[in-house]
Amino acid sequence: MTYTVFITGATGYIGGEVLYQLLNNADGLNFEVTALVRTESKAANLIAKTGSRVKAVLGDLDDTELIKKYTEASDIIINTANVDHVPSAEALSEVLVASLKPKILIHTSGTSVLGDGIKAKKPPATKIYSDSNNIGELNSLPLAQPHRPVDAIVLDIHDKNPKIETIVIAPSTIYGISNGYDNLYSIQIPFLISASLKNKQAFTVYDGNYIWSRVHIKDLGDLYYLVLHKLIKKESLPVNREGYYFGSLTIQDAPNSAAPTEIEHTWKEISQTIGKKLYERKLVNSAEIVELQPQAIIELTGDDFAPAYWGTNSRSRGDNGKLIGWKPKYTSKQEFLDSIDDDIDHIIKNLKF
Numbered sequence: 001m002t003y004t005v006f007i008t009g010a011t012g013y014i015g016g017e018v019l020y021q022l023l024n025n026a027d028g029l030n031f032e033v034t035a036l037v038r039t040e041s042k043a044a045n046l047i048a049k050t051g052s053r054v055k056a057v058l059g060d061l062d063d064t065e066l067i068k069k070y071t072e073a074s075d076i077i078i079n080t081a082n083v084d085h086v087p088s089a090e091a092l093s094e095v096l097v098a099s100l101k102p103k104i105l106i107h108t109s110g111t112s113v114l115g116d117g118i119k120a121k122k123p124p125a126t127k128i129y130s131d132s133n134n135i136g137e138l139n140s141l142p143l144a145q146p147h148r149p150v151d152a153i154v155l156d157i158h159d160k161n162p163k164i165e166t167i168v169i170a171p172s173t174i175y176g177i178s179n180g181y182d183n184l185y186s187i188q189i190p191f192l193i194s195a196s197l198k199n200k201q202a203f204t205v206y207d208g209n210y211i212w213s214r215v216h217i218k219d220l221g222d223l224y225y226l227v228l229h230k231l232i233k234k235e236s237l238p239v240n241r242e243g244y245y246f247g248s249l250t251i252q253d254a255p256n257s258a259a260p261t262e263i264e265h266t267w268k269e270i271s272q273t274i275g276k277k278l279y280e281r282k283l284v285n286s287a288e289i290v291e292l293q294p295q296a297i298i299e300l301t302g303d304d305f306a307p308a309y310w311g312t313n314s315r316s317r318g319d320n321g322k323l324i325g326w327k328p329k330y331t332s333k334q335e336f337l338d339s340i341d342d343d344i345d346h347i348i349k350n351l352k353f
């Protein structure tokens with residue numbers, strides 16, 4: 001059987017990995033994929049790199065009529081473009097709620113949704129969210145939290161039309177090089193590297209003692225595929241309001257302590273690693289890091305959200321993934337820290353200032 005898939009963000013880091021997994025799956029499932037792509041040159045590149053196994057439709061998330069048309073025409077919708085784009089989520093929702101045919105929606109969010117705000121002094125972060133044990137709390141996060149407006153639209157769909165199964169995958173800090181087709185690099189750490197170079201010194205938001213969880217892009221791709229496979233095969237798994245999956249490593253019996261476990265990092269640790277690596281390469285004059293205020297970081301980066309990338313706590317555990325048999329292969333913290341070298345290589349190659 002062939003399944004029709006409409007994917008957004010296929011030229012991106014996450015979407016490229018997900019598309020790769022669809023096209024290279026080992027269980028013989030056949031996907032007829034249409035990707036929303038923004039430019040002709042990106043479309044041509046995607047088609048060439050996938051050996052013409054993907055159709056590209058030219059458009060933007062703001063083209064809501066196009067989003068509706070391809071949502072209507074597809075069995076499976078995978079949304080990996082801009083996770084905060086409300087109009088396209090509303091367009092998806094409108095079609096799915098009215099659909100007479102069963103369909104699957106896999107939507108991407110992010111664990112910034114758990115972020116605890118930016119303050120000069122915060123108590124140590126002991127709050128750890130499990131996508132399984134804390135599902136009630138996750139379903140009632142305030143709309144003011146990042147990504148939450150679109151999450152809320154997606155999570156309502158099944159209540160309005162039980163024919164539609166929805167999954168939200170919320171990745172934590174993603175690292176590693178994607179198997180994708182265009183952008184192969186993540187956002188959070190590469191952006192911190194380029195901002196550090198612009199600042200001529202690595203830095204933290206205030207003292208940088210904020211904890212995040214992590215996942216390798218290839219493990220994250222495995223999670224998308226596993227969830228999709230189980231939905232297609234009608235195997236039991238948490239779906240809809242329970243179908244919230246953190247793309248985060250998980251650990252058995254971890255103490256609820258304020259110190260990061262081996263599956264987490266502080267942004268101070270990442271900044272120190274960046275400082276050391278940039279200094280070793282003679283790209284900055286000191287390996288020391290400096291504490292910056294949020295406003296200085298906004299001015300440095302031109303991005304109002306930048307302080308939140310590196311100045312919040314977001315401790316998450318991908319327990320739902322584990323429950324359905326997701327087995328991340330990339331678990332070493334040292335390899336995670338070492339991967340910053342690849343990001344530095346990438347940033348230097350594409351330096352724009």
Ligand SMILES: NC(=O)c1ccc[n+]([C@@H]2O[C@H](COP(=O)([O-])OP(=O)(O)OC[C@H]3O[C@@H](n4cnc5c(N)ncnc54)[C@H](OP(=O)(O)O)[C@@H]3O)[C@@H](O)[C@H]2O)c1
Pocket residue numbers: 008009010011012013014015036037038039042059060061062080081082083084108109110111170171172173174182183185186187188
């Ligand atoms: N990377 C992470 O660590 C991480 C973690 C959690 C959540 N997220 C979120 O997940 C989403 C995807 O992240 P990513 O790392 O894959 O980003 P990315 O590499 O920049 O990819 C974004 C993809 O979405 C497409 N896109 C963006 N805006 C669009 C629009 N208005 N219309 C149509 N297509 C659009 C891009 O197309 P072009 O190729 O034309 O630019 C690209 O294909 C982002 O919203 C990000 O905030 C990322």
